[in-house]
Amino acid sequence: MPIELEHNVPLAPFTTIRVGGLARAVCTARSFGEVTAGLAWAQRSALPVAVIGKGSNLLISDDGFEGLVMRLAGRLSSIVVRDGGLWCGGGASLPRAVLRAAKHGLAGLEFGASIPGTVGGAVAMNAGAYRSELKDVLQWAVICTPQGRHRVGPDDLDLRYRHSGLDANEVVAAAAFHLDHDDPEAIMGRLGEFRGHRRATQPQGVRTFGSVFTNPAGESSGRLLEAAGCKGLVIGGARFSPVHANFIEASPGCRADDVLALIREGRNRVHAAGGPLLEPEVRYLDPVRGITRPPLEDVG
Ligand SMILES: Cc1cc2nc3c(=O)[nH]c(=O)nc-3n(C[C@H](O)[C@H](O)[C@H](O)COP(=O)(O)OP(=O)(O)OC[C@H]3O[C@@H](n4cnc5c(N)ncnc54)[C@H](O)[C@@H]3O)c2cc1C
Numbered sequence: 001m002p003i004e005l006e007h008n009v010p011l012a013p014f015t016t017i018r019v020g021g022l023a024r025a026v027c028t029a030r031s032f033g034e035v036t037a038g039l040a041w042a043q044r045s046a047l048p049v050a051v052i053g054k055g056s057n058l059l060i061s062d063d064g065f066e067g068l069v070m071r072l073a074g075r076l077s078s079i080v081v082r083d084g085g086l087w088c089g090g091g092a093s094l095p096r097a098v099l100r101a102a103k104h105g106l107a108g109l110e111f112g113a114s115i116p117g118t119v120g121g122a123v124a125m126n127a128g129a130y131r132s133e134l135k136d137v138l139q140w141a142v143i144c145t146p147q148g149r150h151r152v153g154p155d156d157l158d159l160r161y162r163h164s165g166l167d168a169n170e171v172v173a174a175a176a177f178h179l180d181h182d183d184p185e186a187i188m189g190r191l192g193e194f195r196g197h198r199r200a201t202q203p204q205g206v207r208t209f210g211s212v213f214t215n216p217a218g219e220s221s222g223r224l225l226e227a228a229g230c231k232g233l234v235i236g237g238a239r240f241s242p243v244h245a246n247f248i249e250a251s252p253g254c255r256a257d258d259v260l261a262l263i264r265e266g267r268n269r270v271h272a273a274g275g276p277l278l279e280p281e282v283r284y285l286d287p288v289r290g291i292t293r294p295p296l297e298d299v300g
Contacts (some may be wrong), residue, residue: 001037004028011060011069011285014052016116017209017248019256020060020285023069030074035144035171042068043146043169048290051171053091053121057209059294062256063287072120076173081106085139086179090120090172094127102191107182108137113191114198115210120172126159130194135159142174149173162214162281168290203243207250212263213278221270221278222246228269235262260284264296 009026012018024047027038042049048067052058072091079097080087081104088097094112097119101109111132112122121127122134123141138154146169158165166172198204213221225231225245232242237254240262241247248259267278284294 001033003034003038003041004030005041009069011052011055011064014069014071015055015058015060015209017055017059017207017250017254017259019062019250019254019259021062021064021287023065024067026069026071028071028073029173030072030076032076032142032144032149032173035070035072035076035173036146036148038068038070039144039146039169039171048288049168050285050291051120051124051168052285053118053124054093054116055209056115056117057121057125057281058283058285058291059209059256059259060285061287065285065290066287067290070171072118072171072173077118084181086177087174088119088176089174090118090123090142092119093117094119094122098191101177101179102187103184105181105184105187106177106179107187108132108179109177110187110190110194113194119175123157123159123172123175124164124166125162126164127162133159133161137177137179139176139178141172141176144171144173145169201244203241203247203249206241207254208241208247209282211246211281212248212266213246214281216276216278219276220246224270224273224275224278225266228266228273228275230266230269233262233265235265238262240266260294260296263294267296 006026009023011020029035051070076089077091078089079092079100098109098113111129115127135154222245230240231245233240236258237251238258241249280294
């Protein structure tokens with residue numbers, strides 16, 4: 001099957017924080033077959049693969065990526081209400097899926113209204129908010145690999161707090177949700193409440209990638225960072241948000257290295273103040289290794 005490939009593509013516009021270098025190749029896949037063909041092409045070419053959704057939890061290296069970036073479009077970004085359930089392509093916008101469900105009186109996805117990623121990214125990250133997470137509502141997902149595609153249930157994906165067991169060669173190409181029936185107006189009311197809470201507590205209209213660190217058990221990373229004096233701290237073009245210390249905001253000219261230096265500084269300060277070693281929630285696109293944890297040397 002032919003695949004659509006572009007070369008030397010800037011990746012910053014594919015992310016919400018808008019930093020990072022060029023990808024050697026980008027494949028836009030519009031069907032299960034194209035996803036599989038793209039992954040197989042990368043495997044034959046001995047190139048690492050990284051699938052990018054809305055890039056809302058992703059920091060891309062200033063040196064870009066010496067591999068194949070895959071993006072999902074066309075049918076793989078569509079949202080369908082069928083037989084009282086919701087079917088989404090892996091590239092579908094999660095907030096749009098939430099709205100579509102609400103309009104059809106399907107409840108349970110409301111927590112995703114302000115999570116600005118794709119359905120595939122939400123599965124891969126087990127995204128969540130307001131004490132709900134994706135694994136609570138996932139019915140099944142279609143996973144494409146270089147060999148083909150298969151359908152899995154939530155128990156097959158090792159979904160935990162902001163974690164799944166998916167590897168780079170496993171692309172969430174579609175997902176279906178089991179949702180409850182409720183009055184559309186009641187659902188819209190809950191969406192309004194969640195959105196209002198976000199506006200009151202998180203930075204708005206700025207370039208961020210959401211929470212920098214996961215919350216340690218029983219604690220809030222935002223509170224720990226604030227107590228360690230990180231709120232408003234600036235390195236280069238990156239600063240810990242004055243609104244919520246667990247968000248990093250990028251200003252024009254910000255580099256990924258500024259963001260990494262600030263992540264390290266925040267982590268070191270919390271640890272030096274007697275707190276835990278915070279674990280990053282954000283993923284990092286390394287030029288050679290692909291998607292990984294941001295490189296943070298350990299303290300002490
Ligand atoms: C303002 C703001 C608020 C946020 N609030 C929340 C929140 O409340 N809760 C929360 O959990 N997150 C939150 N986030 C983080 C982010 O939106 C979620 O992690 C989201 O699920 C990431 O989806 P994405 O499509 O942007 O993934 P990306 O950032 O593009 O990628 C993230 C990871 O998912 C993988 N991935 C993406 N698509 C696929 C796919 N189709 N198949 C397999 N793997 C894939 C990538 O390879 C990468 O490892 C927030 C982010 C922002 C900017």
